[in-house]
Amino acid sequence: MTNIDRTASASPEPAAPALLQCRGLVKSFAAVRALRGVDFAIHAGRVRGLVGENGAGKSTLTKIIAGVYQPDAGTVEVEGRPVRFGGADQALAQRIVTVHQDINLVQTMTVAENLLLNNEPTRGFGIIRRRDMREQVTRLLQQYEIDVRPDDVVSSLPNDLKKMVQIIKAVNLNPRILLLDEPTSSLTEAEVRVALRLIRRLASEGVGLVLISHYLNEIFEVSDDLTVMRDGEVVADGPVGETSLPQVVSAMIGRHVETVRRASRVAPAGEGPPLLEVDDLSVPGRLQGISFALRKGEVVGVTGLAGSGLSDLSRALFGATGRHAGGRVLVEGKPVPPGDPAQSLKAGVALLTNDRLREGILPDFTLTENICLPILSRFGGIGGALDRSAMRSTTERNIARLHVRAPGPDALARQLSGGNQQKVLFAKWLETNPKVFVMDEPTIGIDVGSKDEIRGIIDEIAGTGVGILLVTTELDELVALCDRVLIMFRGAIVGELAGDAVVRERILHAAVSGEIRAAAA
Amino acid sequence: MTSIPSSEASRAAGDSRLAARLKRSYSLIQAIGVLAILVVIMQVSNERFLSPINIGNLLGQMTVMLIVAAGMTIVMISGEFDVAVGSVVGLSAAVAGWLMVRWIPSGTTGQQELWIILVAILAALCVGPFFGLIAGLIVTKARIPSFIVTLGTLMMGRSLTLVVTQGQPIPDMPETVKALGQGRWVNLPLPVNVPAAANSGSLSDLIVWLPIQNIVWVALLVYIVGWFVLERTTFGKRVYAVGSNRTVALLSGIRADRIKIYCLMIVGFTASLGGIVSLARLGAVSPNTGEGLEFEVIAAVVIGGTSLSGGQGKILRTIIGVIIIALTRNFLNLARIEIFWQGFATGTIILAAVLLEALQRRISTRG
Structure with a gap:
């Protein structure tokens, strides 16, 4: 892996005053407190890594900076002047630009139209200079070596190219502050290199950057500073050089509460076919070659980073991805007709989706x-x-x-x-x-007490002989409930942790790196 | 590290570029094809169909629908509907007609009359944008579907038309207005009369002079401007973006609500213009001018390939949609089929068009 030159920002400590400074930000959604008094600074010419588990408040924080949300309390200052953005357009006017996590492009429009959306070169009266527009777009695409044509309709592009177009669109707005929320999760390795080089180059040009990523290796590679969030608070903050990956992982996880693992109730193997067999299940561009088995009474966890294909897997198992899926799903040895939720239900598969x-x-x-x-x-x-x-x-x-x-x-x-x-x-x-119960994030967005109750219910269901596939990004849940945990990384299952290996550090490490660490570690 | 190999996917995308271009123009080819078939059927079943007089009349008859459909295309691309257009056509015509009849005493001529006509037209042209503004504010601020909001303004407009006209036709528009609307100042030479030319051997006999009603040029202008605004201006790009994905538009700094309000005002303007054209063409205002027009117009826009969910559509294709609907009606008239069957025929065509669109969408998403 080539290292990225970080010499552009020479000083280990930011000397100049912050480009943007947040103080005491508080934000709640209904009963959920997403931010509980967050201080956060962005400096010109530096990259700040922002990490934390799902729900730690990273996206909420960046959305406040980008003007999408308004804080309940606390202040945001740009170059020392307090600002209060009423909407995304006001932050954009200050050249605060965000690359949002989900692909934010108009799918029905062309690459050229998207790249320059609301930023078209004009002759006045809003009349577009079409030749200038074409030239600008061609130059941009060549400069960043992206293999798409200006006239390609965005919906026809694969996800990685869409993401690159989205990043270039943001860069082309000439940002003063650039917020990148999981920019690399759908990119190929070569594109990740391009994106990371781009991030360093922007920093050397004096842009203040924030990089949110679950891929800690990338954070360590390009960031100058690092902020770790947990449960809506900043729990660690400082130059990247003064910390290490294990330290960051433990800061993300926080309290070292021992999670009580449930007693395994897996039915003994060897009596007929397994309850559920998945054989080479694939969805083009999303899932590749997923194979595993599930026995009666077993709770198998599936986890991975955002964008690693978790929801795609749960939907594909239930036949809810249309007829695109390849491979086979068998329940008690009998193949389930693909692509039809009603048939899946009849075969004894139930799906609890993650969007209640x-x-x-x-x-x-x-x-x-x-x-x-x-x-x-x-x-x-x-x-x-x-x-x-x-x-x-x-x-x-x-x-x-x-x-x-x-x-x-x-x-x-x-x-x-x-x-x-x-x-x-x-x-x-x-x-x-159901014989097989697929649960996608069963405890998402509910309070701690109810979470424990739901986990109790899951244990009870498994006790009745139902096979449970628990798709979740909550480490506690995996540790407490699962007999085995499958790790997904960029659309494929890269490994499995079983028995005593199901511990938070090892799950998180495998999920962020795509590699199962040796048992001794 | 593993990663989903995307090179195959992008190569596949490269191969399908030509196919994608074909697919994109496919609906256009198809629409023109349907049109051609209709024309052939009509000419075969009635040789009067392609006569210059019938064509000229046909163009005049479809002008109002053409003008309103241009605005409807824009508002539907922005992801909204306006079902009040029919009543706005009626109300605008009534307002203009009422002002002209009331303010122009019999016997007045010349300059003064022209000014009054101009003021009446301008006043009538404000009716639609005002209705659009009100509907737009309610749609965007209260987040109520535009279909419902404009259903309300539709009824208000209809009722106001009856109030203004007192339920009676307003006859006898000024001669100047009639001349504008009913005149045929330009004859279009069409070199199509092959039999005549073959008979006489003279090339000059090849030409058929097609008289074009003046109002047709108004419709033409509306489409030129509409095409330019949608395809060549930032406003047009914003309309497509807002209709396709409102969130993306917002995050790009586009004021989506404002765009939708503008679009509803634009369709209101075209409806008012349609009302004035209708008044000029008929030389009178009937209290039920424009009744039922809204659904014919929406049907024409959909047949022209504009997506019902917004974000996609081409304004020039709407012309084909309008022609198809107008031709059907004309065909039924020429074939002396009872007027009661006309709605049935139009309905069938609409259903066929949307079914075709749904079918295509399913094929293209299956990819």
């Missing part, structure tokens, strides 16, 4: 309606009239079993807290009597 509000709960429906939706045919009576009392008693049974705190089966789902809504979704899928 948009893909899970129906907020204006009652708990009974939510829970009985997939199994309505079971309650059909004379003339198709639903047996309402049977539906109610089903719901009541689940409310009692999963300890849902709700006024009753006729309460609307929106009246419940996030954790209790999640229990309702568990009830909904459990009522379909």
Whole structure:
């Protein structure tokens, strides 16, 4: 791996006053406190790495700096002057530019139109200088060696090229401050090199940069300073040269609380085919050659960084990615017809998606309606009239079993807290009597107490012989619940940790580096 | 380190570039093809169809729809709808007609009358943008779908038209206005009369003089300006960006709400213009001018290939959509099919068009 020249910024300590300084930033979303008093500085000509686990508040912080969110409390100063951005356009006017984590391009427009969107060369009256526009775009694409044509429609490009276009678009705005939120997660190794070189070059030109990345090796390679966040607070801050990767990992994880591991209840192997077999499952550009097996009563964790294909895997298993998926999925030795969620459900696969509000709960429906939706045919009576009392008693049974705190089966789902809504979704899928239960981030966005309850429920479900695939980025959850953990990296499974090897440091290390460390480490 | 190999993917993208270009113009080829088939069917079933008089009439009849459809294309690309256009056409025509009849005493001629006509037209041209502004503010500030908001303004506009006209037709527009609308000052020479030329052997007989109603030039101007604004200006790029992905547009510093309000004002303006053209063409205002026009216009825009979900569409293709709808109606008239069947035929064409679009989208996403 070629090292990137960092000599451009000679001094180990920032001498000049900060280009941008945040003090005491506080931001809450509903009940969740995303930031609890954050101080943060960006210096001209320096790259600041920003790391932390998911939910630590990194993206919230950058979105406040970029004017997308407004802080509840605290100040932002640009060159000593306090600012308060009402929207992204006001931050952009100050040349504070962000490369957002998700691909932010207009898919239906061409590369050229996207690169210069809202920044087109004009003759006045908004009339575009088309030749200038073409020349500018061609120059940009050549300069950064990106193999796309100005007239290519963005939706036809693979994800890595889209990301490069997005980065070049930001650079072309001539930023004073550039915020990069996970810029490299969808890039190929060669493109990562281009991007990192670009970051150093911008720093040498005096731009103040912030680099958010889960790839700690990249952070260590290009950053001058490093800020570690955890639970909405800054827990470590200083020049990169004065710290080391293990130190950063332990700062990210924080408290060394021993997580209690559940007792394994895996059914003994050797009696017939495994419950679930996945054979060379692939989705072009997203998943490649995923193979593994799951036995009765086993809890297998799947983890990796954002963009490593976790949600793609859970959706592909359920047949929700359309007919693009290749490979086979077998339940109890029988192949599941691909690309059809209804068939997957029939074969005994249930999927709890990671987006409760948009893909899970129906907020204006009652708990009974939510829970009985997939199994309505079971309650059909004379003339198709639903047996309402049977539906109610089903719901009541689940409310009692999963300890849902709700006024009753006729309460609307929106009246419940996030954790209790999640229990309702568990009830909904459990009522379909799944053999394999795929859970994508089952405890996302819910409070700590409910998290523990949900984890208890997962353990209980496994105890009944259901095979559970727990797709999550929460290390605690993996350690507490999983018999084995599969590590995904850039769309492939790169390794497996089992038994005593399921510890937080080793999972995190494998997820950020793509390599399983030797057992001795 | 492993990484998803993307070189194959990008090479595949390179191979499909030609295919992609073909696919992009495919819908255009297809639309022209449908049009050609329609023309042939009509000419075969009725030889009067391609006569200069019928073509000239046809162009005049579709002018209002053409003008309004241009604005509708822009607003639909921005991701919104305006179903109030029909009533704005009616109200604008009524306002202009009412002002002219009320302010021009019989016998006035010359300069003074021209000024009054001009003021009446300008006043009527403000009706649509005002309706658009109100609808746009409600749509963007209160986050209510434009379909619903403009359904409200549609009813208000219809009712105001009845108030202004008192439910009676306003006849007898000034002669100047009629001349503007009904005149055919330019005859377009078309070298198409092959049989005549073959008979006489004289090349001059090849030419058929097609009289073009003056209002058709207004529609032409609207499309030239509309094409320029959408394809060649920053505003146009912003309209496409906002319609395709509002978040991306916002994060690029585009004031998406403002763009949508402008678009609703533009479609209002074209509706008002359509109202004035209709008044000039008919020389009178009927209280139900423009009734039902909104759905014909939306249908024409969709048949022209503009996406119902915004972000995609070409204004010049809308012309083809309008022609297809107008031809169908003309065909039914010439074939002496009961007027009651016209809605059925138009509806069938709309369904066929959107089904075709959905089919294509499915094919292209399956890739």
